[in-house]
Amino acid sequence: MSTPLRPRTTAAADWRALGTTVRLVVTDPALLESCNLLLARHLAEVDAACSRFRPDSELTALDATAGRPVRVSPLLAEALDVALRAAAATDGAVDPTVGSAMDAIGYDRDFALVREDDRPVRLTLRRTPGWRAVTLDPATGTVTVPRGVRLDLGATAKAWAADRAARMLADTAGCGILVSLGGDTAVAGEAPAGGWQIRVQDVTGAVDETPAQGSYATVGLRAGGLATSGTTARRWRRGGHHLHHIVDPRTGLPVRSRWRTVSVAADTCADANAASTAALVKGEGAEKWLTRLRLPARLVTQDGLVVTTPGWPTDTREAAA
Template sequence: MAVSLKHRPTQRTTAAADWRALGTGVRLVVTDPALLDSCNLLLARHLAEVDAACSRFRQDSELAALDTTAGRPVQVSPLLAEALSVALHAAEATDGAVDPTVGSAMDALGYDRDFTLVQEDDRPVRLTVQRTPGWRTVHLDRATGTVTVPPGVRLDLGATAKAWAADRAATLLAEAAGCGVLVALGGDTAVAGEPPAGGWQIRVQDITGPVDETPAHGSYDCVGLHGGGLATSGTSARRWRRGDQNLHHIVDPRTGLPVRTPWRTVSVAAGSCAEANAASTAALVKGAGAERWLTRMALPARLVSQEGLVITTPGWPTNPRGAGNCATSSHRPAAA
């Protein structure tokens, strides 16, 4: 699907709901205010199903059950099979920069529970370079609905599952309600159905926190999203300290350690939120030259360096700050 980013004022009336699920902020916006409550109920049900299938932090989740399969092929639900398929496709599309086999590395860094609990734990960790097993070690047979995970390999779908859940929810709700729908899960936003006039106005910012608390001098853009998805990944939003180590949640599969990158945040627009998320996360891992990779992929993107320098790729609106009304949704760094 082609992605069109423009900036015109929003005219159609919308209604929004904000809450939390999957360890992040949830924002639902619909173009028919009368349908907001029913859409919100459907969204809550969908996200609960995703959590039960894909959570790395729930012992009763389907994903956690794969830890005990000892390399045997096991049947999984269609929902988990779809999430795994998206994760493996993201790994292939990014040359392994986004890899679902980083679960054990995340655990070793102390990110083994909900992030609010991670922040409260100050036990030291020992950082050692250890390449992750690699996504090619995982076999998914979509025809039989079976998955084979080698012994000792722990999966983490955090880099793709939220974006995929946003895509799936936006499409389901738009079809059910017959109106335009925006679903934002942290830094991942998907839209479906007929958009408001001028598109879904989204503020893309580089400083974590509510829009009204963002300094006036902070770096941000306001863009209109007409279809597909938009994702922002960064190394500043989810950080924690263990002993004398400052850590963050973007792991380099080549080392199993938090990535060292010249980019503070990367925002990407694509035909789906899952594609945008994979590309924005991969850009952080790829580091220097990521803007050239995104250009070759024909993905509109906005990269902000650690020093605050903003670089954009073809297709990203030039000088859009302050253009139009950015009230529909706010995009800030969040977990990938």
């Protein structure tokens, strides 16, 4: 989990959207209210385009297209383009065609409702259709989704939305902006002195508390994005099975990884999120893959061992509970 800490001489707003926590921080407190209104409008548009849980969303409407090419909004086309590029960059470890697999493990509604659901699930190995089955023509905004394929943009859409919102608000307001959606953090504009301070931790918890388990680090981010993916959050139990939301496209089941969390910094939050999620799926050797990509990262094993790649800050505070 990545939690932005609020620097002095800034203003922050915290609320919920897209089924997750939202944090907006601005370096000009006088602009907080107007920026927050713009952010709320932006996230509402993203939800209407990309939600897998809304029957009236554009993404859900693709379920009924049965392989016919259809024109989608520029917003959904952009989100799909980001998802498909993430799939290509991660060799399919992050794949938007896992929608049916997510439904099969019970993640077919907002997460707050998933934990309350007691329907049994039957865990079955099922390779996902694969991202290459989806065709997007960015020039025309036309997408083709084969019959029976359900898309899930959960692995990329929030990070992309954070990137898009941070850039838009910085351009509009002319100040430093931080947008965090469920811990996926994007920054734009002029950063505070010392950079945006972000706590990277291995379990969820209050910002001002040391996690009960594992370890945390505080890093300064001046540009781009930072994302943490893990198997310790968004967990639920169903019929004797312990499940979580990171699905391995090769099996259609929750990934069983060497890592419990992976944090990555990159030029964009979308790139950071794709890399951190892919590292969980890749498991053993993911640190070498991230090193080859020259991505600063912090990986934590299931038993709490911290592994970092070149470029990850070494002079930050590290604490073990």
